[in-house]
Amino acid sequence: MTVTQPEPEGRVARRQRRNREALIISARAIMSEKGIDGATMLEIAERADVGAGTVYNYFKSKDELAVAVLEEMMSSLSLRIEQVTDTFEDPAQVYAFGIRTVLETATRDIRWRQLLNRSEVLADAMYRRMGPYAIRDLKQATAAGRFQAEDAELVWRLACHAIIGVSLSITAGEIGEDRITDVVVRLLCMTGLDLAAATDLATRPRPELQPEAG
């Protein structure tokens, strides 16, 4: 082994990376505008500058492509939340900030709205991509005596389904946006906090999120 280069990445690998990224970016843009059902595979392929059949070399189905888009969105938002909360002392507060931010983003960001139908896919993507952070916070807060949530995974899964579902209800106008704090309070109750403590945590002053890069 005399190779000292980290990885010479040949043209194939480079093209593959480009195509995959271009497809996700294209799909995200079109799905955000027209919804998952409204986006056609042909239009996605055209905007990504590849043939219609090529999409299927990267994603087995339209659904798999949609999942990739949603996961990319979740990962990206997780990182932005981390940037802001890494100075927080109280893990309970990190958790509270996180769930509120997702709720607000899902209901306010136009690009998220169209993706809210298919909530089961979105909730699942959220469980997996944001779970590492959220479950960590839940466990730390439990260890610190702030929460009573030994079964952090279960609480987090319930929260995911509730958050995505309620976002849909808010977008549909069935719940007012002014109720977001009440929703956060109830979700915090699931961690074992009593109503007063949950209300206190949900109404603390919060920092601003950094705007999304790109």
Next chain:
Amino acid sequence: MTVTQPEPEGRVARRQRRNREALIISARAIMSEKGIDGATMLEIAERADVGAGTVYNYFKSKDELAVAVLEEMMSSLSLRIEQVTDTFEDPAQVYAFGIRTVLETATRDIRWRQLLNRSEVLADAMYRRMGPYAIRDLKQATAAGRFQAEDAELVWRLACHAIIGVSLSITAGEIGEDRITDVVVRLLCMTGLDLAAATDLATRPRPELQPEAG
């Protein structure tokens, strides 16, 4: 007005009632077996013994038909729960029994499983068709000092999304069926109960539900 008959229901009205009911029954059977996407409008029409176009005289779209099916299922289950709980003294216990029963039915009844994708539609049907009972229980329990849930509608909506979503996770094997009690506990926490009280309520002995008629 000399008419004393309650309503003479002519042949048109009778046929329309028959067709609508036959379509919902047919759609429910086929969608339960093959899922909403897997069921074709033609097959639904054939089993209901009407022409393919006739379906559209009763339901604007496949989606609207699916909603009708889900609502019928929810209403039916609500009534069966009422039959069993009308002797309960504690409204908190009625609520606890209700959410557990939906959770168990959704995960154990084969006919519900296939309908769990499209969870947003199902959660919405649940909010509307079971809401009258659940919200009544939440308010009564709050008035009795058992719960702290003045905003019963909001708590109920969160519960609907969480229940349907978690049912999906259980069906997918991501959560064990043995965790149902834990889920119920956390959902009860949202009503303002502390963890100990919620655990107590969720683990009380429960009566059996009557088997479904028909």
Next chain:
DNA sequence: TCTAGATATGAATGTTCGTCAAGTTTGAGT
């Protein structure tokens, strides 16, 4: 019985997903 309006019918339409045979690119070995 006759007729106008309501309802049912199912073949035709238009759209979309996913497949496939044919063509193109790549890079290792000579």
Next chain:
DNA sequence: ACTCAAACTTGACGAACATTCATATCTAGA
């Protein structure tokens, strides 16, 4: 520099399906 097999791309195509619409049928009242 050349060859070749493997890997990748392409876009036309088939199959499936929701929905529409022109036509046929039925109903209730005159």
